[in-house]
Amino acid sequence: MIKPEDDIHxxxxxxxxxxxxxxxxxSPVLWKPLGWAKSNLFDSVPNTVLTLLALFLLxxxxxxxxxxxxxxxxxxxxxxxxxxxxxxxxACWALMGEKNRLMLFGVYPYDQHWRPLLAxxxxxxxxxxxxxxxxxxxxLGYAWLAAIxxxxxxxxxxxxxxxxxxxxxxxGLPLTLGLALLGIVLAFPLSILLALGRRSNLPAIxxxxxxxxxxxxGVPLVxxxxxxxxxxxxxxxxxxxxxxxxxxxxxxxxxxxxxxAEAVRGxxxxxxxxxxxxxxALGLPYWRKMRLIVLPQALRxxxxxxxxxxxxxxxxxxxxxxxxxxxxxxxxxxxxxDPEWRPYFVEGYIIAAIIYWVFCFSMxxxxxxxxxxxxxxxxx
Amino acid sequence: MSGMGxxxxxxxxxxxxYSARFRGVVYQVLVVGGVVALGWYLVNNTLAxxxxxxxxTGLGFLGxxxxxxIGEGMIPYSAADTYARALLxxxxxTLKVAVLGIVLASVIGLAxxxxxxxxxxLIARLATIYVEAVRNVPLLLQLFxxxxxxxxxxxxxxxxxxxxxxxxxxxxxxxxxxxxxxxxWPAVIVLVLAAVGLFVLxxxxxxxxxxxxxxxxWLSTGLAAMVVLPLLTLMATGAPVEWxxxxxxxxxxxxxxxxxxxxxxxxxxxxxxxxxxxxxIVRSGILAVPHxxxxxxxxxxxxRAKTLRLVVLPQALRxxxxxxxxxxxxxxxxxxxxxxxGYPDLVSVxxxxxxxxxxxVEGVALTMAVYLVVSLALxxxxxxxxxxxxxxxx
Numbered sequence: 001m002i003k004p005e006d007d008i009h010x011x012x013x014x015x016x017x018x019x020x021x022x023x024x025x026x027s028p029v030l031w032k033p034l035g036w037a038k039s040n041l042f043d044s045v046p047n048t049v050l051t052l053l054a055l056f057l058l059x060x061x062x063x064x065x066x067x068x069x070x071x072x073x074x075x076x077x078x079x080x081x082x083x084x085x086x087x088x089x090x091a092c093w094a095l096m097g098e099k100n101r102l103m104l105f106g107v108y109p110y111d112q113h114w115r116p117l118l119a120x121x122x123x124x125x126x127x128x129x130x131x132x133x134x135x136x137x138x139x140l141g142y143a144w145l146a147a148i149x150x151x152x153x154x155x156x157x158x159x160x161x162x163x164x165x166x167x168x169x170x171x172g173l174p175l176t177l178g179l180a181l182l183g184i185v186l187a188f189p190l191s192i193l194l195a196l197g198r199r200s201n202l203p204a205i206x207x208x209x210x211x212x213x214x215x216x217x218g219v220p221l222v223x224x225x226x227x228x229x230x231x232x233x234x235x236x237x238x239x240x241x242x243x244x245x246x247x248x249x250x251x252x253x254x255x256x257x258x259x260x261a262e263a264v265r266g267x268x269x270x271x272x273x274x275x276x277x278x279x280x281a282l283g284l285p286y287w288r289k290m291r292l293i294v295l296p297q298a299l300r301x302x303x304x305x306x307x308x309x310x311x312x313x314x315x316x317x318x319x320x321x322x323x324x325x326x327x328x329x330x331x332x333x334x335x336x337x338d339p340e341w342r343p344y345f346v347e348g349y350i351i352a353a354i355i356y357w358v359f360c361f362s363m364x365x366x367x368x369x370x371x372x373x374x375x376x377x378x379x380x
Numbered sequence: 381m382s383g384m385g386x387x388x389x390x391x392x393x394x395x396x397x398y399s400a401r402f403r404g405v406v407y408q409v410l411v412v413g414g415v416v417a418l419g420w421y422l423v424n425n426t427l428a429x430x431x432x433x434x435x436x437t438g439l440g441f442l443g444x445x446x447x448x449x450i451g452e453g454m455i456p457y458s459a460a461d462t463y464a465r466a467l468l469x470x471x472x473x474t475l476k477v478a479v480l481g482i483v484l485a486s487v488i489g490l491a492x493x494x495x496x497x498x499x500x501x502l503i504a505r506l507a508t509i510y511v512e513a514v515r516n517v518p519l520l521l522q523l524f525x526x527x528x529x530x531x532x533x534x535x536x537x538x539x540x541x542x543x544x545x546x547x548x549x550x551x552x553x554x555x556x557x558x559x560x561x562x563x564x565w566p567a568v569i570v571l572v573l574a575a576v577g578l579f580v581l582x583x584x585x586x587x588x589x590x591x592x593x594x595x596x597x598w599l600s601t602g603l604a605a606m607v608v609l610p611l612l613t614l615m616a617t618g619a620p621v622e623w624x625x626x627x628x629x630x631x632x633x634x635x636x637x638x639x640x641x642x643x644x645x646x647x648x649x650x651x652x653x654x655x656x657x658x659x660x661i662v663r664s665g666i667l668a669v670p671h672x673x674x675x676x677x678x679x680x681x682x683x684r685a686k687t688l689r690l691v692v693l694p695q696a697l698r699x700x701x702x703x704x705x706x707x708x709x710x711x712x713x714x715x716x717x718x719x720x721x722g723y724p725d726l727v728s729v730x731x732x733x734x735x736x737x738x739x740x741v742e743g744v745a746l747t748m749a750v751y752l753v754v755s756l757a758l759x760x761x762x763x764x765x766x767x768x769x770x771x772x773x774x
Contacts (some may be wrong), residue, residue: 360516
């Protein structure tokens with residue numbers, strides 16, 4: 001099968017000088033893929049060994065995985081039990097059919113599931129609409145405001161004919177998306193203030209902002225969330241209680257703000273000093289100088305890091321599982337608590353992982369694309 | 381407000397209000413006053429709430445008997461010990477998993493990062509798949525999967541025999557370990573001496589090369605000495621070499637070193653996850669070195685390995701070290717996810733203490749303080765290293 005093996009000695013002789021692969025003289029091969037394989041997979045002895053090793057590994061893992069995941073898998077069950085899965089040796093994707101509602105929406109009232117579904121669709125559609133640069137206008141802001149009002153109405157209900165659903169019952173994908181989005185949106189203004197404060201000339205303000213940023217960045221999110229869930233109730237006057245979801249949201253916001261502040265500071269540092277001096281020469285007071293001259297240039301540079309921060313915020317929301325909220329991960333875990341389906345936890349986690357992956361991967365690709373689009377020459 | 385003017389210059393109210401300096405002072409006083417007032421308000425509320433619930437304040441609870449057991453630890457501990465000791469066990473567990481995780485993640489990350497740049501198409505593709513698959517899925521989910529896999533392994537009686545006395549079962553990983561013997565001391569002393577000798581040798585080799593231009597293979601010589609000399613001492617002193625090999629007794633293994641399922645899952649999850657990020661850092665660091673550097677080194681007649689070691693890597697490290705530091709810090713902080721799979725790290729022990737005593741403020745504050753101190757120590761260490769590899773400019 002491996003024809004180029006014969007030529008390997010000739011190739012090794014050449015490999016002592018280690019020419020880049022593109023410069024390898026194309027031997028008169030009969031068949032193009034063979035030539036490609038020779039220059040990309042078998043161009044030297046170490047490379048051949050590596051290729052063979054990788055092929056062996058793939059041979060060992062891929063067919064059994066395909067067999068388990070596709071060929072012998074159970075895709076659906078008629079009777080709602082895992083009996084069919086127990087008989088087959090393959091994966092039990094029937095889990096998805098039986099438990100998708102619980103995994104996606106948590107303990108939200110069953111007959112009302114269309115509401116979180118619609119809300120999620122609206123949010124995803126708005127995210128997709130916000131992606132291309134030509135839609136970045138004032139109208140988009142109004143559209144987001146309207147979307148947030150509609151989504152809040154859908155989730156809470158209580159007016160206009162929808163029954164009220166308390167936040168304790170929210171869960172699944174809508175919760176994950178909502179926490180990540182609100183976390184970033186609420187952290188953004190705070191992070192701008194923190195970043196400006198850290199670069200301020202006023203020593204007391206600089207110290208407070210630097211202290212806050214470094215303190216929060218030095219501790220894990222888990223302990224911030226614990227603080228939010230155990231200590232916030234103690235901070236408030238007696239008789240005032242705040243919602244568990246809100247506590248987690250405040251924790252995530254305070255945490256994200258510190259990281260975002262560093263991204264914003266990076267943007268601020270990239271603005272040439274002359275811009276500020278010019279604004280000073282024009283006699284602009286501090287806030288107008290920032291609002292009209294510095295921030296518009298700095299924030300434009302910071303958009304890709306913000307998207308990256310959103311990705312990690314999206315992944316980090318999974319930690320609210322630990323303080324007892326039913327986000328996508330916790331809801332998947334709850335779905336797997338059913339003894340009938342417990343043996344198929346791998347399938348359940350794979351489904352949840354695919355959902356997270358699709359969101360994170362598409363956003364990171366978007367962020368890379370955006371970075372190229374926004375390259376303005378300030379950066380390398 | 382106008383009475384506050386203390387400046388010596390002739391002041392009118394108007395000049396004062398428009399003086400940038402005076403305004404700066406006023407803003408700072410306002411902000412500091414606001415922060416202090418907020419802090420006072422929160423502390424006041426907290427004290428009132430704690431008093432209403434009959435919860436004690438202060439760190440006095442640290443001296444009390446904890447009354448709970450901890451699954452594993454590096455120092456002896458029982459339920460009769462104090463909370464302080466329990467927290468110490470937690471801190472050591474956190475450090476253990478963080479240090480091992482950092483080492484493993486660096487090794488995997490370096491390998492995958494180099495593999496992504498490999499001229500071998502298949503290897504580069506596999507490395508890309510690894511990175512993209514791992515870093516786009518939350519760590520907590522990956523930890524659940526690892527933990528699920530480890531606990532779904534067969535019971536000790538049907539343990540998977542990996543060979544060489546290594547066994548995998550749902551009680552964790554068992555590996556053989558040498559038994560400590562009094563007669564090993566000379567060998568240990570020789571090992572330490574050899575390590576010191578390595579540094580002396582390095583200084584001498586560099587000094588000689590600067591003087592004469594003749595290189596000396598100090599690293600390989602030194603490392604070989606570190607392996608060979610202690611072994612020779614062992615043979616010379618005639619110390620018995622004994623291995624404690626895991627053996628099935630009853631329902632579980634006895635002997636050997638034990639990695640609990642929780643620890644194994646946490647270590648695997650943390651290293652695999654962080655390695656994906658480290659791989660990207662390594663890749664961008666290597667790509668940041670212009671190709672001309674490699675070409676120049678090769679044209680001087682340096683071998684591939686020497687080009688990498690003497691020309692590319694030192695320059696790549698400048699780009700790699702700062703983001704690598706933050707990945708190490710992330711790994712340390714992420715080790716707190718242990719609480720979700722029941723590994724007794726600092727957060728998990730502190731949580732138990734908080735639940736028992738109700739002293740949430742002190743517990744959370746202590747946890748945060750420990751993480752801050754460790755983070756600062758780690759970043760100081762890495763900054764020192766960074767200063768060593770950084771470009772020296774005028």
